[in-house]
Amino acid sequence: MANYIAPVVLTVVIAFIASALLSLAAKFMAVPVDETAVAIRNQLPGANCGACGFAGCDDYAAALAADPEGIKTNLCVPGADGVAAAIAAILGQEALDVIEQVANVRCSGDCKATKSEMDYQGLKTCAAVKGFFGGPGVCKYGCIGFGDCERACPYGAIQVCNGLARVNREVCVGCGMCASVCPQQIIDIIADVKRVYVGCNSADKGKDTTKACSAGCIGCKLCEKECKFDAIHVVNNHAVIDPDKCKNCGLCAKKCPKKVIHVFPKPNVKPFVKVDAAS
């Protein structure tokens, strides 16, 4: 009998001491939890996509709870207006509409415009081929076209057509999954209201870009001169639009000699048809 008592007593005593210490520690070293942050976190979808500009839903909720005046309540893109309204209600603010975001591919080099310089036989993913002499294309900056973005997209909103990734703006929710897997980093997440974009990312000089691709920005700066709002500038040998200044006028697109600045039509607007005055 004595053989059993010592181990049993010992285990019980150790367990008792451990539980007593733990409960004391939990009581005295408890970290106060911000109830507002928890309430906001419960409203967020929990996708941790980072579209709000924070590291995840927890981070956004904590930042909002800490600084409700400075940080906007409408940053959660997947949650849309419903979540924004719920958060605004928790914080006692006026509800703001969510500015929807979409992915945008900064390349116009489909297989008509540019060529590949090798007969690549390996694994058909952009990430794999990028490590192999920078990709099969003559242009080392543009879309590779093996569709890593297509596989990453949970909504089927981005597809490779003719060797170039294209976004369906109707379906895209702007989660940024495609942008994070693109090894060329040519996919941007922009506000859906921005309709003008530069379809080239080449940092080569104009002469080399022309050799590589017929749809490449040559850095002629005609768009820069045309823009009334100081919104477009040639940086790194290609034009870049400042989304905060751009007013969607499309003058730069008309002027572009290489036609690499594209304008999306306004949603729900019929295309403008010229009516002959004589008839």
Next chain:
Amino acid sequence: MSLTAAFYIVLSAIITNNYVLSKFLGICPFLGVSKKLDNAMGMSVAVIIVMVIATAVTWPIQTYLLDKKGIGYMQTIVFILVIAALVQMIEIFLKKYIPSLHKALGIYLPLITTNCAVLGVCVLNIDNEYNFLQSILNAFGSGVGFTLAMFLFAGVRSKIETNDYPEAFKGIASTLVAASITSLCFLGFSGMLEKIFGM
């Protein structure tokens, strides 16, 4: 204990007696968390911290409590109990006083509660009849060895992912084959340290 002996214990724990690649302990986090270097880093740091602290607590319990009472066979159950409570304690402490470290270690700290590598270090310290200082050194070396294995394997895995290999080997099969080859490489170290230190 001479400096040479201390070096011998640490180096042999890192290289020849590597917990993951030679003793096959702690395989679960080794396969689960080695996909990305960032995650491997968090897990490894957590393992080093917990291994050292767990050894510092379990060694006195074994020597001054279990062996004195002649109930050394209670080792496993008592150690599990103590380590589990200890990890919880560390987590509460970090959350309160070093929140940045708590955030960096994240989910990995509670995961280690039931990691066999941690228990293995504590038990093997007793089996090898190390004294307190030697045990601490061995625990630290084992943690560093775990880190080394994790980092090596994270590199191997990222290399595997961008290669073309048969469909049948996709996923866990290729990972296990790669792990066994990495483990074979470490077999090449056996006997090396004994020759260097003349032990």
